[in-house]
Amino acid sequence: MTEQNNSNSSNEESQNNNNLPKVFLHVPPKFSFVLPPNPSHNFHILNPGGLPSLHQFIAADPHHASSIAAIVCSNVYPVTADLLQLLPSLRLIFTPTAGTDHVDLSECRRREIQVAGIGNLFSEDVADMAVGLLIDVSRKISAADRFLRTQLQPSSWDFPLGSKLTGKKIGIVGMGKIGSEVAKRLEAFSCKISYNSRNKKSSISHPFYSSVLELATNTNVLILCCALNDETRHIVNKQVMLALGKGGIIVNVGRGGLIDENELLRCLIDGEIGGAGLDVFENEPHVPKELFSLDNVVLSPHAAVLTSESFNGISKVVEENLKAFFSNKPLITPAMLV
Amino acid sequence: MTEQNNSNSSNEESQNNNNLPKVFLHVPPKFSFVLPPNPSHNFHILNPGGLPSLHQFIAADPHHASSIAAIVCSNVYPVTADLLQLLPSLRLIFTPTAGTDHVDLSECRRREIQVAGIGNLFSEDVADMAVGLLIDVSRKISAADRFLRTQLQPSSWDFPLGSKLTGKKIGIVGMGKIGSEVAKRLEAFSCKISYNSRNKKSSISHPFYSSVLELATNTNVLILCCALNDETRHIVNKQVMLALGKGGIIVNVGRGGLIDENELLRCLIDGEIGGAGLDVFENEPHVPKELFSLDNVVLSPHAAVLTSESFNGISKVVEENLKAFFSNKPLITPAMLV
Numbered sequence: 001m002t003e004q005n006n007s008n009s010s011n012e013e014s015q016n017n018n019n020l021p022k023v024f025l026h027v028p029p030k031f032s033f034v035l036p037p038n039p040s041h042n043f044h045i046l047n048p049g050g051l052p053s054l055h056q057f058i059a060a061d062p063h064h065a066s067s068i069a070a071i072v073c074s075n076v077y078p079v080t081a082d083l084l085q086l087l088p089s090l091r092l093i094f095t096p097t098a099g100t101d102h103v104d105l106s107e108c109r110r111r112e113i114q115v116a117g118i119g120n121l122f123s124e125d126v127a128d129m130a131v132g133l134l135i136d137v138s139r140k141i142s143a144a145d146r147f148l149r150t151q152l153q154p155s156s157w158d159f160p161l162g163s164k165l166t167g168k169k170i171g172i173v174g175m176g177k178i179g180s181e182v183a184k185r186l187e188a189f190s191c192k193i194s195y196n197s198r199n200k201k202s203s204i205s206h207p208f209y210s211s212v213l214e215l216a217t218n219t220n221v222l223i224l225c226c227a228l229n230d231e232t233r234h235i236v237n238k239q240v241m242l243a244l245g246k247g248g249i250i251v252n253v254g255r256g257g258l259i260d261e262n263e264l265l266r267c268l269i270d271g272e273i274g275g276a277g278l279d280v281f282e283n284e285p286h287v288p289k290e291l292f293s294l295d296n297v298v299l300s301p302h303a304a305v306l307t308s309e310s311f312n313g314i315s316k317v318v319e320e321n322l323k324a325f326f327s328n329k330p331l332i333t334p335a336m337l338v
Numbered sequence: 339m340t341e342q343n344n345s346n347s348s349n350e351e352s353q354n355n356n357n358l359p360k361v362f363l364h365v366p367p368k369f370s371f372v373l374p375p376n377p378s379h380n381f382h383i384l385n386p387g388g389l390p391s392l393h394q395f396i397a398a399d400p401h402h403a404s405s406i407a408a409i410v411c412s413n414v415y416p417v418t419a420d421l422l423q424l425l426p427s428l429r430l431i432f433t434p435t436a437g438t439d440h441v442d443l444s445e446c447r448r449r450e451i452q453v454a455g456i457g458n459l460f461s462e463d464v465a466d467m468a469v470g471l472l473i474d475v476s477r478k479i480s481a482a483d484r485f486l487r488t489q490l491q492p493s494s495w496d497f498p499l500g501s502k503l504t505g506k507k508i509g510i511v512g513m514g515k516i517g518s519e520v521a522k523r524l525e526a527f528s529c530k531i532s533y534n535s536r537n538k539k540s541s542i543s544h545p546f547y548s549s550v551l552e553l554a555t556n557t558n559v560l561i562l563c564c565a566l567n568d569e570t571r572h573i574v575n576k577q578v579m580l581a582l583g584k585g586g587i588i589v590n591v592g593r594g595g596l597i598d599e600n601e602l603l604r605c606l607i608d609g610e611i612g613g614a615g616l617d618v619f620e621n622e623p624h625v626p627k628e629l630f631s632l633d634n635v636v637l638s639p640h641a642a643v644l645t646s647e648s649f650n651g652i653s654k655v656v657e658e659n660l661k662a663f664f665s666n667k668p669l670i671t672p673a674m675l676v
Contacts, residue, residue, distance in 0.1 A: 030496075124504035125477075128527065132479050135470030139463075139645070141638060142480040148637040149630045157623050157639040158368075164647040166462035188526030189466065285495050292487045299486040300479060301495040307477070309502040 020044040021069035021326055026054045031074050034096050036319030042326035053077065058086055072318055075102040092325050096314045098122050099255055100335050101228040116321040119333030120177045121313050122305040127181030129304035130223050130253045133277025136298045137249050138163045143295040166190050171219035173212055174226025174254065175201055182223055194219055216243040228255035238263040247274045253304045256282035265290050268297060279304045358382040359407035359664055364392045369412050372434050374657030380664035391415060396424055410656055413440040430663050434652045436460050437593055438673045439566040454659040457671030458515045459651050460643040465519030467642035468561050468591045471615025474636045475587050476501045481633040504528050509557035511550055512564025512592065513539055520561055532557055550574065554581040566593035576601040585612045591642045594620040603628050606635060617642045
């Protein structure tokens with residue numbers, strides 16, 4: 001185990017570190033770049049390095065369990081009520097993700113554990129990816145690339161027509177920061193934007209539909225940018241897809257569980273909808289193999305946030321939130337109000 | 339051979355058709371949808387249907403050669419000085435394409451043959467494709483799709499980081515209608531636009547560079563939207579690519595000959611530039627096979643204009659130009675001033 005401590009060579013300072021609140025880095029080793037770059041006088045980082053899980057870490061050294069005041073976790077390891085039970089002193093969870101569906105939020109509320117997220121660090125990247133997937137599906141870009149790479153020197157090109165994007169009617173599901181960024185971009189393609197959200201937003205002038213079904217009925221494209229929770233699970237069901245129709249396209253940069261994936265497969269295979277751009281899946285990393293033979297889908301391995309520029313910014317957001325929390329200040333990017 | 343004539347069953351009208359100026363449809367059979375839908379009193383269409391070329395048509399019935407006043411051609415069949423020599427009465431060429439590099443324009447000028455193009459019918463589609471290719475290369479969308487389709491049910495995803503698009507410095511080469519549409523779209527991604535064009539445009543507020551080399555030096559991305567001619571052939575050469583640099587991306591929706599393709603291959607393979615999105619190639623339909631193994635390129639079979647919506651609009655533009663021309667009015671969408 002490696003420890004990032006705040007000491008210089010002085011014994012006195014080293015002693016002080018042991019009295020600082022402990023922050024456990026609960027991420028796979030390759031994610032340790034989220035570690036704040038500078039030591040802090042407010043907290044002390046426990047970085048288990050090679051060890052795969054918090055459970056194993058505690059099992060190896062049980063006295064740590066009660067000393068951990070905060071964890072920094074990724075969505076690879078779900079933060080369940082069982083795991084939280086191991087950490088009686090936990091007061092903060094930081095998750096460097098846009099969604100919090102891997103954290104048991106109701107248990108956090110009950111125990112008054114605060115949750116901080118990445119804020120809007122990834123919003124632009126996710127919006128860029130949503131637009132990229134939409135153009136790709138409409139204009140068959142990945143299919144075209146596959147067509148050229150797999151036909152060895154064809155003597156002529158005979159590639160099917162795509163569907164125009166400019167001017168299309170776009171329905172955005174979830175008009176938070178990501179949805180707004182998607183809208184801003186697609187307005188420049190002369191697209192007509194409508195949206196569905198928990199509530200109508202007074203700051204948004206685009207038409208609001210209180211149901212996704214109604215939104216699908218009135219648009220050519222659905223772009224899913226909302227959080228996954230009990231209200232939004234399978235918000236895109238068979239009825240919504242049939243309402244979107246044979247030329248309709250679904251782009252999902254939210255979470256796989258927003259769509260009834262079995263129905264999506266059937267609708268894609270049967271031509272009940274036109275196509276789909278999917279960055280997320282219902283049981284990741286499982287991708288239904290029926291999708292692999294379809295030319296009207298573009299598949300992406302939950303990569304909407306994967307840019308080097310944004311990843312370089314994560315550690316700063318982690319540091320700012322931890323510093324604020326352990327100085328008894330409000331979180332910089334709270335993900336949940338306790 | 340099928341003929342679209344303007345007669346009803348009356349012999350008199352049928353006789354009149356023979357006196358109308360003849361318009362030869364010089365396109366592959368699958369392109370015969372460009373045919374004006376309605377008969378006209380101004381001209382008479384010769385549609386050779388299954389016959390592959392104008393040469394063969396004339397060889398089969400030589401008296402037609404001197405009766406053809408106009409041709410509607412695609413860029414599949416180059417309109418060379420040799421071909422023009424076969425048509426002594428030719429006064430108009432209509433090409434339903436954005437570029438005219440397949441037409442011998444200097445011979446047309448010499449003979450005072452007018453040339454009409456498709457105008458701006460495809461501009462939005464080409465701009466959409468340019469942005470789609472750029473997002474795809476930056477964010478590795480086609481590579482991600484290939485990654486998922488070719489890995490059979492991977493137990494975990496380990497896909498490399500892409501490059502953020504939002505905020506990037508974009509250099510547009512050719513600030514006509516297509517370039518302007520690209521600029522409009524990428525402004526909504528908070529990109530900083532600069533451009534190179536024959537002349538600085540007073541209507542464009544973005545920084546102008548009089549050389550492509552200077553543009554490449556000051557930007558992260560080059561998007562090629564200009565026409566191919568003697569001045570622009572290999573406008574992107576080795577020096578320009580080295581100036582663009584290792585993280586730089588080139589998107590070409592113009593013509594393949596704008597780039598020195600051999601140098602492009604070398605720069606991509608050696609990592610001298612970051613990636614490329616290529617809708618056009620120097621010797622179409624040939625695509626250099628060295629590109630097929632590269633994950634930092636996205637290949638498209640000259641598909642930037644291929645949308646059903648725009649293709650449905652072609653015949654109307656053809657009809658309007660032919661009607662105007664044979665009524666001695668100015669062309670609606672001239673491609674060249676004689």
